[in-house]
Amino acid sequence: MKVRELRLVVTAEDYEKALEFYRDELGMPERGAFSSPDGGRVTILEAGKATLEITDPRHAAYIDEVEVGRRVAGHIRVAFEVDDSPATTDRLEEAGATVIAPPTRTPWNSLNSRLEGPAGLQLTLFQELGDQEVES
Template sequence: MRLVVQVDDYDAAVAFFRDALGLTEEAAFSGGGDERVMILEAGRATLEIANTAHHRFIDEVEVGRPVAPRFRIAFEVDDTAAGTTALVDAGAEQVAAPTETPWRSLNSRLDAPGDLHITLFQELDAQPPHSMPKAAPQ
């Protein structure tokens, strides 16, 4: 899967995603009229399809209130706290500080270049990546 993001400030976006977040540059191309594109390696991709109730639940767990647009990008990192600090220093706006989730990951939320809403997450336990505790009966 390739996600294509149009940005107004190309240099700031490259500095953020390549230099601060640490994504590896695979290729870069330029053309006439200041046309530029860079392809960054972001690891294995998955498409997570969530209904509105789950979308609200994740916002509540990670932020404490509804904030995310219809989509957000999540990056797994080794150290959520350090990654959050580095991205804020690189120009991101912190939406929520690192917060431990019920499924034992440490997640933070940020607004990034390109009007992207992102999550940084760090797995705290060596559990299967797709396990989530079942909701309590209501």
């Protein structure tokens, strides 16, 4: 047996706001959209490759400490790799996200920010730095 796709399903009270935020502002292309007989709607957005990160509570607390400075995440946090963490953080804040912590260089050499997005999702935006230096 092999898993072929990871799909995170989020129920959003404000469907339009969530769709606009994740599709239009974060730039996740639409794969398909469907409706139920009672008028309910779902849209499937592409997110590049998917991984499932399993962590224990101590390591989750460590990640929060590095990215935010204190424990803030629940048991689910969604992380998106982006090309420019500071610019994407600013764009998503303008689109209605609440910035919990600005982009911060991590010990694993990425530039991570933390936001609260639509549908109650806590988001990490991360930019892999490799050998590149961060501008101050």
